[in-house]
Amino acid sequence: MGSFEKAKNDYKGIGVDVDVALAKLKEKPISIHCWQGDDVAGFDSGGIGGGIQATGNYPGKARNFEELKEDFKKACSLIPGKKRINLHASYSVFAEGERPNRNEIEYKHFSPWADYAREIGIGIDFNPTCFGHPMVKDNLTLSSPDEATRRFWVEHCKRSRQIANSIGEALNDKVLCNIWIPDGLKEIPADRMAPRMRLKESLDEIFDIKLANVIDCVESKVFGIGVESYTVGSNEFYLAYASGKQGVYNLLDNGHYHPTESAADKIPSLLCFFDKIPLHITRPVRWDSDHVVLFDDETRELCKEIVRNGALDKVLIGLDFFDASINRIAAWVLGTRSVQKALLYALLMPHDKLKAAQDKGDFTKMMVMMEDIKTLPFGDVWAAYCESQSVSQDGEWLDTVLEYERNVLSKRRNT
Numbered sequence: 387m388g389s390f391e392k393a394k395n396d397y398k399g400i401g402v403d404v405d406v407a408l409a410k411l412k413e414k415p416i417s418i419h420c421w422q423g424d425d426v427a428g429f430d431s432g433g434i435g436g437g438i439q440a441t442g443n444y445p446g447k448a449r450n451f452e453e454l455k456e457d458f459k460k461a462c463s464l465i466p467g468k469k470r471i472n473l474h475a476s477y478s479v480f481a482e483g484e485r486p487n488r489n490e491i492e493y494k495h496f497s498p499w500a501d502y503a504r505e506i507g508i509g510i511d512f513n514p515t516c517f518g519h520p521m522v523k524d525n526l527t528l529s530s531p532d533e534a535t536r537r538f539w540v541e542h543c544k545r546s547r548q549i550a551n552s553i554g555e556a557l558n559d560k561v562l563c564n565i566w567i568p569d570g571l572k573e574i575p576a577d578r579m580a581p582r583m584r585l586k587e588s589l590d591e592i593f594d595i596k597l598a599n600v601i602d603c604v605e606s607k608v609f610g611i612g613v614e615s616y617t618v619g620s621n622e623f624y625l626a627y628a629s630g631k632q633g634v635y636n637l638l639d640n641g642h643y644h645p646t647e648s649a650a651d652k653i654p655s656l657l658c659f660f661d662k663i664p665l666h667i668t669r670p671v672r673w674d675s676d677h678v679v680l681f682d683d684e685t686r687e688l689c690k691e692i693v694r695n696g697a698l699d700k701v702l703i704g705l706d707f708f709d710a711s712i713n714r715i716a717a718w719v720l721g722t723r724s725v726q727k728a729l730l731y732a733l734l735m736p737h738d739k740l741k742a743a744q745d746k747g748d749f750t751k752m753m754v755m756m757e758d759i760k761t762l763p764f765g766d767v768w769a770a771y772c773e774s775q776s777v778s779q780d781g782e783w784l785d786t787v788l789e790y791e792r793n794v795l796s797k798r799r800n801t
């Protein structure tokens with residue numbers, strides 16, 4: 387018996403059908419963030435900011451549209467399953483001599499991305515970019531007391547939704563459009579409510595019209611660098627907003643909660659009320675540091691909650707990390723494969739049996755079963771999946787990335 391056949395038998399022994407698990411895994415798209423490829427720099431020369439930071443200076447980052455596309459494609463070739471690319475509005479593609487401001491962008495600045503996505507057979511998701519721009523005043527955008535500033539960002543977000551809608555139309559798909567803003571204060575505020583009322587007003591205007599190809603969502607945060615004392619778009623603010631606003635969803639980013647909070651636990655809570663949960667999977671190390679996602683306990687817990695609640699179609703999985711200290715293509719590949727492994731791990735659990743043990747109050751059995759699963763031959767199933775998807779195995783794909791580094795990345799100057 388081959389090792390995969392033996393693994394299948396072992397999982398059958400606990401009541402799990404490996405083929406069913408693999409069939410589900412290969413249909414689940416992961417939205418891979420374009421911004422790992424260039425440390426969130428973007429093409430409109432805004433750069434990063436807004437309380438987030440990419441640390442490190444590993445050479446060879448993508449400097450333009452062509453390079454980012456090439457790098458992303460290389461990463462995709464090493465990742466099994468369905469993929470999407472998550473774009474930020476700062477990745478607009480404009481003609482020589484043209485430089486649209488963020489409140490002037492149009493679909494034409496993103497149609498080259500739609501062509502690319504079609505060419506490599508993936509979907510697109512979208513985000514307005516409300517950071518890294520001179521119109522961010524005192525770390526405020528949609529909640530700014532300065533009306534010109536607030537209007538600028540409202541216009542940017544409105545246009546971003548329209549662009550997302552046109553991308554959806556072009557690709558015959560639904561595009562997730564996520565609003566995250568950096569707004570907050572470094573110091574203890576004198577007024578915590580007025581900025582939130584202004585944010586609410588801005589959002590109401592932005593979401594004023596329904597767009598057929600867009601899934602709208604808002605992303606909260608706990609704090610950012612330089613904005614440690616107050617975040618306008620807090621968890622409670624956005625959760626309440628999304629509950630009251632038809633068609634707007636609450637995005638969970640597991641880096642945006644207090645370190646002892648479980649982001650996984652939030653998934654079944656929201657599933658009681660929402661038919662969709664957009665999710666950013668990241669790895670916060672002590673703070674919202676956005677390290678590369680690993681096949682670790684936190685990622686597994688997130689995926690268990692998705693799978694055991696039958697929510698593979700409801701939870702829209704995206705990645706959100708930006709590590710500039712390692713090969714950026716390896717970061718993409720490792721982070722995405724880690725999430726896929728965690729999904730597979732969760733798909734290979736006998737959830738009905740575990741739930742039954744819980745309901746019967748048989749916590750001994752529940753605990754022992756959960757522990758026994760950990761030593762089953764998971765790696766053999768993952769290896770069989772990679773083979774069936776014609777992508778390199780663990781232990782092999784890094785060589786391909788390093789060859790690309792030698793031939794392509796190392797030739798890039800000034801990065």
Ligand code: RNT
Pocket residue numbers: 421426438513566605607639666674706
């Ligand atoms: C920031 C949010 C947000 C960004 C990206 C670049 O804390 O997580 O999602 O990381 O939009």
Ligand code: ZN
Pocket residue numbers: 605639666706
């Ligand atoms: Zn995020």
